[in-house]
Amino acid sequence: MKQLQLLPIGNVDDGLLKDLRPAVEETFQVSCKVLPVRLDPEFAYHGERQQYHSSEILHRMQSFLTEDSWRLLGIAAVDLYIPILTFVFGEAQMGGPCALVSTHRLRQELYGLPADPNLFGQRVIKEAVHELGHTVSLTHCDDYRCAMASSHAVEWIDLKESTLCTTCRTAVTPVKQVLSGRFF
Amino acid sequence: MSTLGKLLIVDDELTVRDSLGKWFREEGYDVTTLENAGDALTQLATQRWDVALVDIKMHGTDGIELQRRMHEIDPELLVIIMTGYASVETAVAALKNGAYDYVTKPLDPDEIAHLVKNALAHRRTTQENVLLRETVAEVARPEDMVGQSGPMRKVFEAVETVGPTDATVLITGESGTGKELVARAIHQASVRRFHPLVAIHCGALTETLLESELFGHEKGAFTGAQFRKKGKFEIAEGGTIFLDEIGDISLKTQTDLLRVLQEREITRVGGNQTIKVDFRCIAATNKDLEKLIEEGKFRPDLFYRLNVFRIELPALRERRDDIPALVNHFVRKFSLAMNKRITRVAPAAMNQLQEQPWAGNVRELENAVERAMVVGQEPELKEQDFIFKSQVASNGSSKTLEDMERAYILRVVEECGGNQSHAAEMLDIDRVTLYHKLKKYGWTRTPVETR
Numbered sequence: 001m002k003q004l005q006l007l008p009i010g011n012v013d014d015g016l017l018k019d020l021r022p023a024v025e026e027t028f029q030v031s032c033k034v035l036p037v038r039l040d041p042e043f044a045y046h047g048e049r050q051q052y053h054s055s056e057i058l059h060r061m062q063s064f065l066t067e068d069s070w071r072l073l074g075i076a077a078v079d080l081y082i083p084i085l086t087f088v089f090g091e092a093q094m095g096g097p098c099a100l101v102s103t104h105r106l107r108q109e110l111y112g113l114p115a116d117p118n119l120f121g122q123r124v125i126k127e128a129v130h131e132l133g134h135t136v137s138l139t140h141c142d143d144y145r146c147a148m149a150s151s152h153a154v155e156w157i158d159l160k161e162s163t164l165c166t167t168c169r170t171a172v173t174p175v176k177q178v179l180s181g182r183f184f
Numbered sequence: 185m186s187t188l189g190k191l192l193i194v195d196d197e198l199t200v201r202d203s204l205g206k207w208f209r210e211e212g213y214d215v216t217t218l219e220n221a222g223d224a225l226t227q228l229a230t231q232r233w234d235v236a237l238v239d240i241k242m243h244g245t246d247g248i249e250l251q252r253r254m255h256e257i258d259p260e261l262l263v264i265i266m267t268g269y270a271s272v273e274t275a276v277a278a279l280k281n282g283a284y285d286y287v288t289k290p291l292d293p294d295e296i297a298h299l300v301k302n303a304l305a306h307r308r309t310t311q312e313n314v315l316l317r318e319t320v321a322e323v324a325r326p327e328d329m330v331g332q333s334g335p336m337r338k339v340f341e342a343v344e345t346v347g348p349t350d351a352t353v354l355i356t357g358e359s360g361t362g363k364e365l366v367a368r369a370i371h372q373a374s375v376r377r378f379h380p381l382v383a384i385h386c387g388a389l390t391e392t393l394l395e396s397e398l399f400g401h402e403k404g405a406f407t408g409a410q411f412r413k414k415g416k417f418e419i420a421e422g423g424t425i426f427l428d429e430i431g432d433i434s435l436k437t438q439t440d441l442l443r444v445l446q447e448r449e450i451t452r453v454g455g456n457q458t459i460k461v462d463f464r465c466i467a468a469t470n471k472d473l474e475k476l477i478e479e480g481k482f483r484p485d486l487f488y489r490l491n492v493f494r495i496e497l498p499a500l501r502e503r504r505d506d507i508p509a510l511v512n513h514f515v516r517k518f519s520l521a522m523n524k525r526i527t528r529v530a531p532a533a534m535n536q537l538q539e540q541p542w543a544g545n546v547r548e549l550e551n552a553v554e555r556a557m558v559v560g561q562e563p564e565l566k567e568q569d570f571i572f573k574s575q576v577a578s579n580g581s582s583k584t585l586e587d588m589e590r591a592y593i594l595r596v597v598e599e600c601g602g603n604q605s606h607a608a609e610m611l612d613i614d615r616v617t618l619y620h621k622l623k624k625y626g627w628t629r630t631p632v633e634t635r
Contacts, residue, residue, distance in 0.1 A: 055202075055203060081290070082199075082203040082207070083197075083199045083200060083203055083290065084199075084200045084203050084204045084207075084289060084290055084291055085203070085204075085207065085290050085291050085292070085293050085296075086290045086291065086292050086293065087293070088207075088293065092210075094206065094209065094210060134210055139209070139210055139211070139212045140210060140211050140212045150211055150212075150297065152292075152293035152294035152297050153294050
């Protein structure tokens with residue numbers, strides 16, 4: 001049975017991954033498992049930018065795919081970038097098996113505000129659903145409440161919900177066909 | 185699936201092309217990535233994009249040059265320049281060349297997302313605006329020029345032929361034949377119609393003033409020039425300059441004008457910097473320029489520059505068949521302006537109008553109708569509302585102001601059926617004054633023949 005697998009990247013809190021599981025399981029109607037391994041992201045570190053190259057991590061994640069993988073979602077605590085942009089909240093292979101989310105910029109503390117674990121957890125779920133949405137070929141959604149809405153700042157993430165709108169949900173229906181084994 | 189818009193990314197770095205292309209695709213754009221200017225220009229010959237993101241530093245042709253050449257192919261393409269570092273020079277160079285904006289690498293995701301979104305909204309608004317203006321232009325055009333006669337049909341054909349070209353036009357014809365109207369029609373029919381038509385009446389200005397008007401002047405160029413002033417050629421940038429009464433300009437100004445027409449650049453009076461100008465020139469005159477050349481008063485080289493395409497406007501006496509249409513056009517125009525419900529002209533009056541010499545051409549006819557509209561009564565203009573040449577000539581006594589006043593007052597009193605109170609009201613004078621005037625004219629209650 002194919003699964004959605006969560007891969008901890010660097011120093012990620014286990015509790016966070018556990019909280020994330022039921023949310024993504026419900027949205028994508030697929031069982032979710034946290035992999036018992038951890039990927040060290042240091043190979044993707046850029047000294048000058050003091051950030052980690054998202055695409056390189058995504059590429060390295062391929063080696064963690066198994067026969068049981070439906071999708072592999074990496075959860076990183078480090079700050080991610082792609083060369084042309086100052087940062088990214090996450091990256092995904094459009095219609096592919098791997099996606100990646102960074103929790104670094106989702107914390108209130110980064111913006112000089114008191115820590116808010118509940119809000120932080122919500123943001124992680126929304127970004128996880130968002131990046132996984134790209135792996136099932138969803139592009140950004142015009143509905144600002146949909147998890148697939150484009151968001152380049154935490155304020156926009158907070159505006160949206162952790163679920164997909166009806167249109168995006170309908171588009172994800174073929175996932176069941178994927179689960180039957182036709183994806184790979 | 186519909187996309188938010190078509191984006192072109194030109195950058196010689198593969199990582200930039202891949203990452204930015206992927207990022208914008210996820211955003212919902214239809215993205216094409218190309219690695220150099222040559223490919224971009226080749227593809228632009230057959231394809232169109234809404235927005236292009238162009239790297240400033242590339243092997244071979246750089247982003248600034250690429251932007252300039254892209255605009256030659258597609259002037260509506262919105263180009264955003266991506267620079268490696270923020271510098272005023274590159275930003276100014278990019279924006280001066282017509283770039284929509286510039287961004288500094290690495291790009292802030294929120295900033296670039298908004299910038300592209302705004303660029304697309306700007307493009308759509310511009311396209312809608314052009315469509316609206318075209319619609320308005322279509323509706324507004326036929327009203328301006330009136331006439332169905334053979335000579336006028338030739339004029340319309342000429343306007344239609346030369347309008348869409350960028351050729352210089354010389355319009356000749358007697359005073360009052362509508363040369364400026366034809367210039368406006370040519371401008372309207374041209375691709376420059378959304379840019380200004382700047383008219384200058386050369387004959388009305390002294391040589392010094394005309395130079396300053398045409399070419400502008402720098403601060404302190406002459407006494408009273410307290411500020412720098414742009415000339416008409418600069419104001420007409422992208423549009424049309426209409427030089428009326430070109431036969432009245434001095435030989436010195438003719439020389440300066442010739443240089444502008446040849447070089448397409450001007451120097452402001454008192455300045456030494458040349459300024460490139462883009463304009464179409466339409467000139468007009470009621471003078472015989474060939475004769476002026478023979479007399480040494482007009483430069484032949486300037487004449488040949490102006491006389492690329494010539495339109496000769498007929499005098500009104502050469503197209504009398506158009507007079508009823510013109511009169512009706514002016515009646516409609518002034519009834520709206522004066523808020524009077526005069527809708528027609530009595531046949532006898534129209535016959536008379538067609539027989540007048542009209543030495544002042546359409547302008548004189550328009551003035552005659554305007555005057556008649558002031559004095560005329562609803563719903564029809566009658567013979568007596570006009571002052572006809574034959575009438576003035578045949579009545580030798582109606583030459584002084586007093587004679588004119590007498591004739592007019594008696595006519596108004598007659599129209600009011602001898603009611604002096606009503607007539608005084610119409611004439612806007614008090615009743616006693618009217619009584620004294622009528623007494624002086626020997627008026628009795630018997631209807632008076634005024635003509």
